[in-house]
Amino acid sequence: MMSFTHNGVQVEDTFAEGFSMWGSRIIITAASERWANTAASTMTGFATSVIACDCEAGVESTVAAEASPDGRPGVAVMVYGFSKGKLAESMLNRMGQCVLTCPSTAVFNGLPEAEADEMLDVGKSLRFFGDSYQVKMRVGDGWLQRRRFWRIPVMEGEFLVEEKLGAKKAVAGGNFLIMGDSQGATLRAGEAAIDAIHTVPGVVTPFPGGLCRSGSKVGSTYKFLKASTNTPFCPSIKNTLKGSKVPEGVNSVLEVVINGLEERQVVKAMGVGVDAATRVEGVKWITAVNFDGKLGKFKMGLRSSLEGI
Amino acid sequence: MKQLVLTPRGASRIPVEAEAVSPDAVAGKTLEEVKALPVYRGNKAFSLSTFFDVDGKVAEAAEEQHIVVDGDAGHVKYIGKAMTAGRVVVQGDAGMHTGSQMTGGELTVTGSAGDWLGAEMKGGLIRVLGDAGNQAAAAYRGSSEGMTGGCVLVKGSVGSEACSFMRRGMVVVGGGTGPFTGVHMNGGEVFVFGELGKRAGAQAKGNGGFIAGFGGAREVLPTYIYETTYTHTFMRLYLRQLAGNLGVEEAARFIDAPMRRYRGDMAVGGSAEILLAEKE
Numbered sequence: 236m237m238s239f240t241h242n243g244v245q246v247e248d249t250f251a252e253g254f255s256m257w258g259s260r261i262i263i264t265a266a267s268e269r270w271a272n273t274a275a276s277t278m279t280g281f282a283t284s285v286i287a288c289d290c291e292a293g294v295e296s297t298v299a300a301e302a303s304p305d306g307r308p309g310v311a312v313m314v315y316g317f318s319k320g321k322l323a324e325s326m327l328n329r330m331g332q333c334v335l336t337c338p339s340t341a342v343f344n345g346l347p348e349a350e351a352d353e354m355l356d357v358g359k360s361l362r363f364f365g366d367s368y369q370v371k372m373r374v375g376d377g378w379l380q381r382r383r384f385w386r387i388p389v390m391e392g393e394f395l396v397e398e399k400l401g402a403k404k405a406v407a408g409g410n411f412l413i414m415g416d417s418q419g420a421t422l423r424a425g426e427a428a429i430d431a432i433h434t435v436p437g438v439v440t441p442f443p444g445g446l447c448r449s450g451s452k453v454g455s456t457y458k459f460l461k462a463s464t465n466t467p468f469c470p471s472i473k474n475t476l477k478g479s480k481v482p483e484g485v486n487s488v489l490e491v492v493i494n495g496l497e498e499r500q501v502v503k504a505m506g507v508g509v510d511a512a513t514r515v516e517g518v519k520w521i522t523a524v525n526f527d528g529k530l531g532k533f534k535m536g537l538r539s540s541l542e543g544i
Numbered sequence: 545m546k547q548l549v550l551t552p553r554g555a556s557r558i559p560v561e562a563e564a565v566s567p568d569a570v571a572g573k574t575l576e577e578v579k580a581l582p583v584y585r586g587n588k589a590f591s592l593s594t595f596f597d598v599d600g601k602v603a604e605a606a607e608e609q610h611i612v613v614d615g616d617a618g619h620v621k622y623i624g625k626a627m628t629a630g631r632v633v634v635q636g637d638a639g640m641h642t643g644s645q646m647t648g649g650e651l652t653v654t655g656s657a658g659d660w661l662g663a664e665m666k667g668g669l670i671r672v673l674g675d676a677g678n679q680a681a682a683a684y685r686g687s688s689e690g691m692t693g694g695c696v697l698v699k700g701s702v703g704s705e706a707c708s709f710m711r712r713g714m715v716v717v718g719g720g721t722g723p724f725t726g727v728h729m730n731g732g733e734v735f736v737f738g739e740l741g742k743r744a745g746a747q748a749k750g751n752g753g754f755i756a757g758f759g760g761a762r763e764v765l766p767t768y769i770y771e772t773t774y775t776h777t778f779m780r781l782y783l784r785q786l787a788g789n790l791g792v793e794e795a796a797r798f799i800d801a802p803m804r805r806y807r808g809d810m811a812v813g814g815s816a817e818i819l820l821a822e823k824e
Contacts, residue, residue, distance in 0.1 A: 304781065305777060305780040305781055305784070306780055306784055306799065307780070339777075341777045370750075370752055370815070370817070371751065371752035372752055372778050373712060373731070373732075373733070373752055374781065374782070374785075376667075376692070376693040376694070376712040376713050376714075377647070377648075377665075377666055377667030377668065377692070377693020377694040377695075377712070377713055378667055378668055378669050378693065378694045378695045378713075378714075379695075384778060384781075386776075386778050392774050392775075392777075393774070393776060393777060393778070395777045395778050
């Protein structure tokens with residue numbers, strides 16, 4: 236196994252295998268941070284992996300009131316789907332059930348048309364919830380950048396949603412594994428990695444708190460199960476499993492999975508994440524998950540990610 | 545930008561029709577050609593230099609042309625008519641039809657403007673630091689659509705029938721408005737920081753159009769139905785833009801203000817809105 240050292244920790248000279256997905260970003264604003272966060276966390280719930288979820292989603296960052304479109308506290312949320320259609324469907328359902336229903340919220344496009352590959356008519360579809368009482372709102376006709384919104388009457392007041400939301404071909408599956416000598420050390424390293432990753436714009440970590448403790452492998456011993464626990468990286472069976480990949484002295488492994496709008500952003504996030512994790516005492520190894528380059532379009536090397544930070 | 549200065553040679557009791565005072569009309573010409581551009585007084589044609597001293601530089605393209613009318617031009621009609629780009633600044637008053645049918649660029653009048661300011665405007669930005677006459681941003685008689693884009697900003701007051709048949713675009717009035725503001729409007733946004741005149745929104749159909757009044761209203765037509773009073777999230781976007789980008793400072797005061805929502809004009813089955821800020 237080829238490796239190199241970073242911050243005194245062995246890093247396997249391998250790559251994360253990413254694949255293409257469609258990604259979108261919205262800004263949710265609300266009367267207070269409490270309700271912006273509530274809407275964002277509700278909307279991004281049950282969206283860790285497309286293995287069993289309709290999409291992958293996460294909170295990218297908070298948006299200060301001064302920088303948000305309507306001057307209220309906001310949260311930037313990103314959603315990823317396997318196709319434009321799937322993405323639009325997931326966004327429509329999630330915005331309809333989780334944001335429209337949340338007190339005081341409004342939704343703005345977070346991916347301008349100039350940066351997007353497609354503009355999805357999600358707000359335009361959501362307007363029908365207004366049952367013909369929705370109101371079209373126009374901004375900028377003939378003198379500024381033209382934007383369209385819909386105002387939907389709701390019991391509490393009015394829900395404002397931008398008509399079109401930007402989407403683009405994005406990158407999913409950036410990852411690295413943190414291997415530590417104890418569960419505590421590995422978790423601390425994972426937390427440090429996530430904190431660092433969230434300083435990089437344009438990426439999200441869809442798993443709970445950004446960390447995935449049960450990496451998965453394709454298939455299982457059961458015919459009815461298409462994915463199962465990542466046995467080669469489970470320390471609790473490392474000495475009885477033939478082909479275990481858990482190095483000597485490692486007793487806990489956590490995976491960080493990163494989706495981003497651009498490959499360079501995902502690579503940068505991997506780099507800053509690995510750098511932060513390797514600064515925590517007790518971390519022994521860092522590696523990444525790939526399928527020998529057979530499945531994914533993107534090969535994001537750990538070495539190059541660290542060179543880029 | 546290249547600056548061309550037109551200094552009016554005094555006033556005229558008979559209005560002068562000067563569509564030549566536009567970046568599109570002068571761009572690409574020599575100074576001599578600009579001086580010879582036709583203007584009309586009554587039924588006679590004259591050269592531009594008959595009524596203006598012409599000096600400065602002419603740009604190749606309209607977007608690079610800055611025209612300064614250096615003095616009172618209240619007797620000059622059609623300044624900036626149908627302009628597509630560039631900048632025109634009138635240092636004083638401007639006559640009727642200023643900026644009418646313009647599609648782009650920026651036009652500023654430091655004094656007041658006559659009737660039909662920005663009539664049937666399609667794009668661009670007009671600023672009037674004084675008042676404007678009747679039918680500002682309106683449709684010409686017989687037209688089914690008035691303003692379809694752009695922004696008109698009048699610091700003072702406007703006369704009657706402002707924004708008639710308005711379809712899209714934005715009009716901001718710092719003072720009050722005369723009667724029939726937004727009559728027949730079918731879209732577009734009207735902001736009035738003074739008192740909204742009588743019969744506002746008469747026969748308005750809706751299509752997202754609204755009249756927002758921040759200085760009260762003389763009356764609201766009985767064909768407008770009061771719905772409720774609440775703080776509109778969408779209004780924050782407009783008011784922040786007015787305060788932050790267009791220099792309408794008083795807009796900032798109303799960002800969190802509750803507004804009374806009226807829907808109408810029910811006489812035509814309309815769904816336009818009149819939104820009136822609660823008195824502070």
